[in-house]
Amino acid sequence: xxxxLLFVLxxxxxxxxxxxxxxxxxxxxxxxxxxxxxxxAELERPAVVNVWASWCLPCRSEAPxxxxxxxxxxxxxxxxxxxxxxxxxxxxxxxxxxGLDFTHFFDRDRAIPNFYGGLxxxxxxxxxxxxxxxxxxxxxxxxxxxxxNIDELRQTGS
Amino acid sequence: MExxxxxxxxxxxxxxxxxxxxxxxSVPEGGFDRLLGGGMAGLLxxxxxxxxxxxxxxxxxxxxxxxxxxGVHTGAATIAFIAVLSWSTRSTRDALDALAPAIxxxxxxxxxxxxxxxxxxxxxxxxxxxxxxEGSNVTRHPVEIYAAVGLAAAAWLVSSLDRRVWxxxxxxxxxxxxxxxxxxxxxxxxxxGPTLWYWAGVVAGLTVVVAGWRLRRPTVTAPT
Numbered sequence: 009x010x011x012x013l014l015f016v017l018x019x020x021x022x023x024x025x026x027x028x029x030x031x032x033x034x035x036x037x038x039x040x041x042x043x044x045x046x047x048x049a050e051l052e053r054p055a056v057v058n059v060w061a062s063w064c065l066p067c068r069s070e071a072p073x074x075x076x077x078x079x080x081x082x083x084x085x086x087x088x089x090x091x092x093x094x095x096x097x098x099x100x101x102x103x104x105x106x107g108l109d110f111t112h113f114f115d116r117d118r119a120i121p122n123f124y125g126g127l128x129x130x131x132x133x134x135x136x137x138x139x140x141x142x143x144x145x146x147x148x149x150x151x152x153x154x155x156x157n158i159d160e161l162r163q164t165g166s
Numbered sequence: 167m168e169x170x171x172x173x174x175x176x177x178x179x180x181x182x183x184x185x186x187x188x189x190x191x192s193v194p195e196g197g198f199d200r201l202l203g204g205g206m207a208g209l210l211x212x213x214x215x216x217x218x219x220x221x222x223x224x225x226x227x228x229x230x231x232x233x234x235x236x237g238v239h240t241g242a243a244t245i246a247f248i249a250v251l252s253w254s255t256r257s258t259r260d261a262l263d264a265l266a267p268a269i270x271x272x273x274x275x276x277x278x279x280x281x282x283x284x285x286x287x288x289x290x291x292x293x294x295x296x297x298x299x300e301g302s303n304v305t306r307h308p309v310e311i312y313a314a315v316g317l318a319a320a321a322w323l324v325s326s327l328d329r330r331v332w333x334x335x336x337x338x339x340x341x342x343x344x345x346x347x348x349x350x351x352x353x354x355x356x357x358x359g360p361t362l363w364y365w366a367g368v369v370a371g372l373t374v375v376v377a378g379w380r381l382r383r384p385t386v387t388a389p390t
Binding site: 068072077081143148150152154158163 | 217220227230235237285287288289290299300301303353355357
């Protein structure tokens with residue numbers, strides 16, 4: 009038992025990644041809800057908007073799924089992240105860790121999810137082209153739900 | 167906090183319990199508890215495996231374990247479930263055969279639990295029983311209902327098989343994997359789904375059936 013415990017501790021020590029230096033990365037652009045809505049209205053294609061925060065546990069769990077979805081559907085669907093109630097260094101650390109390589113905005117006051125009526129964090133919002141809100145998923149999203157809603161956007165959203 | 171996933175799990179547990187009452191022959195003592203134990207072990211191992219594959223360290227981020235929606239690895243969960251169940255029933259030779267129909271019915275309950283979760287629909291289809299997401303005019307196959315019906319039918323089929331060693335257990339594994347494999351193309355997917363694991367399940371189930379059949383063959387000894 010002691011050997012097993014020692015093994016787990018050594019494994020943890022070896023695998024625990026330290027903080028990455030993100031000081032050379034640009035801050036996430038801050039936007040108001042009105043500016044964000046105007047940005048969506050200009051989009052010619054459907055959009056998936058994920059509301060996240062670095063302190064949010066479920067956001068960590070769904071981040072790899074969103075990354076996979078972006079890699080698969082990024083040429084058809086716009087993926088946008090909205091970081092809420094967070095700090096810039098923590099947000100950049102989170103993005104470095106999960107490599108979410110799409111546009112992210114900074115919303116310290118949570119104005120954007122409040123504007124669209126989302127509850128809690130994370131939230132995933134699905135928009136048809138030109139910013140028409142199609143559906144909202146409150147809470148962590150699983151692969152089937154994300155895939156189904158993306159398919160719905162692909163069938164009807166453009 | 168949403169509880170739809172919990173309702174789906176409770177539906178699976180309830181139908182497993184019902185299955186043990188419909189098909190009680192040779193069920194080992196504490197069969198329901200053993201199934202629950204196996205299920206919990208499968209969930210834990212499947213979640214840890216999924217986290218590891220997603221690049222989330224389960225040791226340094228143990229709290230992520232409870233975010234079940236983040237993903238549970240089907241193959242690892244199934245192996246852990248079967249391993250724990252086999253270990254816990256090792257003193258009863260035909261325990262897995264006796265429990266197999268109830269397990270299939272429980273799986274059917276899990277898929278039917280999509281009704282609580284609002285997650286029954288798959289790819290677009292225009293069959294008479296297809297329906298659409300709320301606010302949409304795109305009708306879709308209720309793929310999880312297909313899977314639930316298939317698994318319930320498989321439970322009945324397996325329960326009617328002979329009580330030969332591993333015949334029911336192997337057939338149940340192959341049937342469950344085959345039903346998931348057949349319905350997978352009807353599910354929208356991001357990662358492609360664990361089809362390789364479903365194939366492995368079919369092969370493993372059929373192998374178990376053959377192995378059981380060979381075990382029961384009378385030994386022919388050469389004349390001396």
